[in-house]
Amino acid sequence: MAGALVAPLLLFLAVNFLLPIALMLFRSVDDPDVRAIMPQTTAALAMWDGRDLPPATVATLMIGELDAARGGADLSRAANRLNYDINGFRSLLLKTARNLPAPGDGDALQALVAVDPRWGQTKTWAAIKRAAGPLTGFFLLGALDLKQSASGDIQSVGAERAIFVKVLGRTLWIGFWVTVLCLALGYPVAYLLATASSRIANLLMILVLLPFWTSLLVRTTAWVVLLQKDGPVNGLLHGIGLIDEPLRLIFNRVGVYVAITHVLLPFMILPLYSVMKGIGPTTMRAAVSLGAHPFLAFARVYLPQTVPGITAGTLLVFISALGYYVTPALIGGADDQMLSTFIAFYTNETTNWGMAGALGGILLVITALLYAVYGRLAGRAGPGWA
Amino acid sequence: MPRSVPRATQDIPTEPAAVAERATPFVEFLDVCKSYDGDTLAVAHVDLRIAKGEFVTFLGPSGSGKTTSLMMLAGFEAPTDGDIRLAGRSVRHTPPHQRNIGMVFQNYALFPHMTVAQNIGFPLSVRGVKREEIARRVERALALVRLDGLGHRRPSELSGGQQQRVAVARAVVFDPDLVLMDEPLGALDKQLREQLQLEIKHIHANLGVTIVYVTHDQSEALTLSDRIAVFKDGAIQQIGSAVEIYERPATSFVAQFIGESNRLDGAVEARDGDRCVVRVDGALTVRAVPVAVGDVGSRTTLSIRPEHVVIDPTDGHWDNVVPARLENLIYHGDHARAQFRLAGGHAFTVKISNPRHAGAFAVGVDVRLAWRATDCRALDPLAPSTTPSS
Numbered sequence: 001m002a003g004a005l006v007a008p009l010l011l012f013l014a015v016n017f018l019l020p021i022a023l024m025l026f027r028s029v030d031d032p033d034v035r036a037i038m039p040q041t042t043a044a045l046a047m048w049d050g051r052d053l054p055p056a057t058v059a060t061l062m063i064g065e066l067d068a069a070r071g072g073a074d075l076s077r078a079a080n081r082l083n084y085d086i087n088g089f090r091s092l093l094l095k096t097a098r099n100l101p102a103p104g105d106g107d108a109l110q111a112l113v114a115v116d117p118r119w120g121q122t123k124t125w126a127a128i129k130r131a132a133g134p135l136t137g138f139f140l141l142g143a144l145d146l147k148q149s150a151s152g153d154i155q156s157v158g159a160e161r162a163i164f165v166k167v168l169g170r171t172l173w174i175g176f177w178v179t180v181l182c183l184a185l186g187y188p189v190a191y192l193l194a195t196a197s198s199r200i201a202n203l204l205m206i207l208v209l210l211p212f213w214t215s216l217l218v219r220t221t222a223w224v225v226l227l228q229k230d231g232p233v234n235g236l237l238h239g240i241g242l243i244d245e246p247l248r249l250i251f252n253r254v255g256v257y258v259a260i261t262h263v264l265l266p267f268m269i270l271p272l273y274s275v276m277k278g279i280g281p282t283t284m285r286a287a288v289s290l291g292a293h294p295f296l297a298f299a300r301v302y303l304p305q306t307v308p309g310i311t312a313g314t315l316l317v318f319i320s321a322l323g324y325y326v327t328p329a330l331i332g333g334a335d336d337q338m339l340s341t342f343i344a345f346y347t348n349e350t351t352n353w354g355m356a357g358a359l360g361g362i363l364l365v366i367t368a369l370l371y372a373v374y375g376r377l378a379g380r381a382g383p384g385w386a
Numbered sequence: 387m388p389r390s391v392p393r394a395t396q397d398i399p400t401e402p403a404a405v406a407e408r409a410t411p412f413v414e415f416l417d418v419c420k421s422y423d424g425d426t427l428a429v430a431h432v433d434l435r436i437a438k439g440e441f442v443t444f445l446g447p448s449g450s451g452k453t454t455s456l457m458m459l460a461g462f463e464a465p466t467d468g469d470i471r472l473a474g475r476s477v478r479h480t481p482p483h484q485r486n487i488g489m490v491f492q493n494y495a496l497f498p499h500m501t502v503a504q505n506i507g508f509p510l511s512v513r514g515v516k517r518e519e520i521a522r523r524v525e526r527a528l529a530l531v532r533l534d535g536l537g538h539r540r541p542s543e544l545s546g547g548q549q550q551r552v553a554v555a556r557a558v559v560f561d562p563d564l565v566l567m568d569e570p571l572g573a574l575d576k577q578l579r580e581q582l583q584l585e586i587k588h589i590h591a592n593l594g595v596t597i598v599y600v601t602h603d604q605s606e607a608l609t610l611s612d613r614i615a616v617f618k619d620g621a622i623q624q625i626g627s628a629v630e631i632y633e634r635p636a637t638s639f640v641a642q643f644i645g646e647s648n649r650l651d652g653a654v655e656a657r658d659g660d661r662c663v664v665r666v667d668g669a670l671t672v673r674a675v676p677v678a679v680g681d682v683g684s685r686t687t688l689s690i691r692p693e694h695v696v697i698d699p700t701d702g703h704w705d706n707v708v709p710a711r712l713e714n715l716i717y718h719g720d721h722a723r724a725q726f727r728l729a730g731g732h733a734f735t736v737k738i739s740n741p742r743h744a745g746a747f748a749v750g751v752d753v754r755l756a757w758r759a760t761d762c763r764a765l766d767p768l769a770p771s772t773t774p775s776s
Contacts, residue, residue: 282495288482289460289489289566290509290556297483300508304499 027357031133037069042132059108139358175321182268190272268313275309411435418468430620446617488557496541503537527555641689650688668730674762685767692737694761705759
């Protein structure tokens, strides 16, 4: 009976949540495109040690398979996939397919080099070997600025192509500071909400929830208006004589912090509030009556009791902040883009599902790790806490 | 009717505590007033002296100002007017954490994130007492409240009674001059409450600490206190020992609030020294002790305790003998309660301390009820009661 009641929700979650996640994660290792048109070539390349150029037999196989695939959509897809690895590979493959040397015309490899000298480089062949599929670590490694060399070693992609580790670090850094700001701003508000008279508390609660109900896009663009060079914030600071030149508050990190903190503040305030609401005012009174200075009573009696709220709030805010992309996209500069911006880029602009899936997978793993840590912390606190 | 209570002369305090109060007042309320809105007084002109080592209870209904008075003593509220002194010094400018007062709250107010031992050790640790010394004194305090071996538990793992014992231990472990208890047993069931009352009394006797106790439960107040201050509408109605409060209530409110009391409304017909004659509404004349009445003709409310009334007396002289009809008889085990209707039409309850004798009475039987004038106190007139008195 109970199972039947929750079945619609479970089904909904399975179809709209779990299945897409599983598919996206699979995309990060799924690599079928090159194998689809060159099954024999890739199989032969698997035996190649990657030091010298592959034997001519491999070239013969590839010429035959390219000939068979010429003009089909599969060829274009495989060319795109190889282009992710080496820029220009798409045109190389399509050009080669158009100008295929006749089979049995002497050394097939030399014939290919004659079509394009790049066939004489090992890295060209290594790219095909890496894309052999059906499952590869290419996208996951790429998401960590790593690649597999022709001989199979894992190495850095090099400083000029490395980007994702830096972006990931930036994402965590922004998430960390947003969480700190939310906690610093939200804790006193939550305390006020939990202790004020119900009339004031209700009013405050509306003020907290009102932005919560407003569209994220509206709130973000509102900050654009407020923070711009001639906006009200600069106007006010200039008006009271604090600054002479308008501050640069937008299209940089300051704007990103301000906007994300504003958007995520309710996620900090609400769990804190619910925990604080359950703490009677008498424990503080008891601590003071027993001889603790109010500051000491706060630190030793009140603060520890709010730890479940702090943990829940920081976790919610941090994890939500990691996934932000609209706000940095609208308010941040080029150096303020977060990992999600790149996931969106690969999904919407280049339809590189493998890369989008790999970056998403890394974010998911970090989130899951954080949640596991939270579970340990909350579990260790024991009864009477959460 | 045999009675063990000493029959003292009117309203002269004879208890040793009352004498001690004048000698060395430890806690002094000097004409203390408290108003939250600047208009109505939550506490009105409370004047009170408590001797060192005394157990004083503030008793009253909710909203009578007893808790506000306690909070002012603790330092969580400031008097609007008047002064509070501790050991002769005004505490007007002493914040609560420097008053050296232990406090026990109704909802225990234990710290849920600390163990029992950490809870009890808290007042010592904030005073910078050394770790070994804390452990030693916590052990002693745990033994005092008979919770030995439970120091490592969390408060949530204890029963309500055990939690309140921890709260009591925490309030006395640092040897405070004064312990305040704000309805500490209010959340417990009757049996546990009575058991803890005895333990608190025991702790008071053992430690010799001064205790101010707030409750709305009159039997709790009678059991525990050296003296009871009865609060109503922010003011103290009467302060005295349990015996004084119960046997010689000074106002109708005290008579009605403490224990059970038969009430007869009437007007003073004659007055002569320590006796007066009151004509009760409905053609009935009663001799009483004038306590809080005006001249002849003024309204008064008489108070007679149900256990001071005798049914069909066979011997002795009785100041008041009134015909009555039995309407109901309720058996309570150790006593029985007979409800009569007096000749004047008033409902009247009599407590029969030996219920086996009660079997002689049948509902509807006509009897004579008798009581002494000294057990019948003419007090300030209450507003006309809602119960019908024809």
